[in-house]
Amino acid sequence: MRILGAWLKTLEELLLPPAAPCGLCLEHPSAPVGACRSCLDSLAIQWESWNIQDHTCFSLFPYQGFGRELIHKMKFQHGYEQAVTLGRMLGLACREEPELAKVDVLIPVPLSPGRFEERGFNQAAVLADNISKVWKRPICDHVLRTRETESQSGLSSIARKRNVYGAFSVLPGFDFRNKNCLIVDDVITSGSTFSSIARTIKDYGGRAMGVFAARTERSRE
Numbered sequence: 076m077r078i079l080g081a082w083l084k085t086l087e088e089l090l091l092p093p094a095a096p097c098g099l100c101l102e103h104p105s106a107p108v109g110a111c112r113s114c115l116d117s118l119a120i121q122w123e124s125w126n127i128q129d130h131t132c133f134s135l136f137p138y139q140g141f142g143r144e145l146i147h148k149m150k151f152q153h154g155y156e157q158a159v160t161l162g163r164m165l166g167l168a169c170r171e172e173p174e175l176a177k178v179d180v181l182i183p184v185p186l187s188p189g190r191f192e193e194r195g196f197n198q199a200a201v202l203a204d205n206i207s208k209v210w211k212r213p214i215c216d217h218v219l220r221t222r223e224t225e226s227q228s229g230l231s232s233i234a235r236k237r238n239v240y241g242a243f244s245v246l247p248g249f250d251f252r253n254k255n256c257l258i259v260d261d262v263i264t265s266g267s268t269f270s271s272i273a274r275t276i277k278d279y280g281g282r283a284m285g286v287f288a289a290r291t292e293r294s295r296e
């Protein structure tokens with residue numbers, strides 16, 4: 076009994092260090108998913124699925140209010156902790172989603188080297204790493220950005236498509252044929268970045284799906 080108790084305690088500590096603060100506000104003590112009740116309520120979590128062309132996509136919460144603040148914090152204010160926590164939450168959701176059971180690899184949306192230097196980390200890669208820790212799916216980092224693209228924010232839908240058209244390619248060393256690839260990103264807006272990567276994966280014989288922390292209303296138009 077004592078052994079079992081100790082084992083459970085170790086497991087508990089591994090999953091959640093004692094008195095860990097919430098990974099989103101970094102203030103209140105966290106609930107078992109790594110965030111506090113107040114943050115979870117503010118996020119208005121709603122796991123949703125929809126299609127972009129013939130690709131199934133999933134997201135955790137709407138890109139508004141607190142969810143939008145979190146994404147901004149992650150991207151522009153070195154919000155590494157928030158990316159780790161959202162990644163874990165996404166991992167739990169993916170693990171429970173029957174439609175994702177067939178996924179072979181996770182593919183984080185690559186960041187351009189310039190932006191990587193500005194931010195210090197690729198938020199999509201941190202999300203994917205933590206999804207992978209919870210859900211035990213490997214990461215494929217063979218998709219790369221072949222050219223610098225303008226920031227997508229503030230661009231029209233057509234300009235976004237043009238901006239990312241042909242901006243991605245794959246490195247040799249990974250066989251995409253018949254692989255179910257889950258593209259991971261922090262937020263989906265018009266879907267043009269997602270579609271561009273999905274097309275690249277398809278060109279190499281793979282199938283693409285998507286998972287995002289946040290979705291805008293526009294992503295499902």
Ligand SMILES: [Zn+2]
Binds near residue numbers: 097102110112
């Ligand atoms: Zn919190």
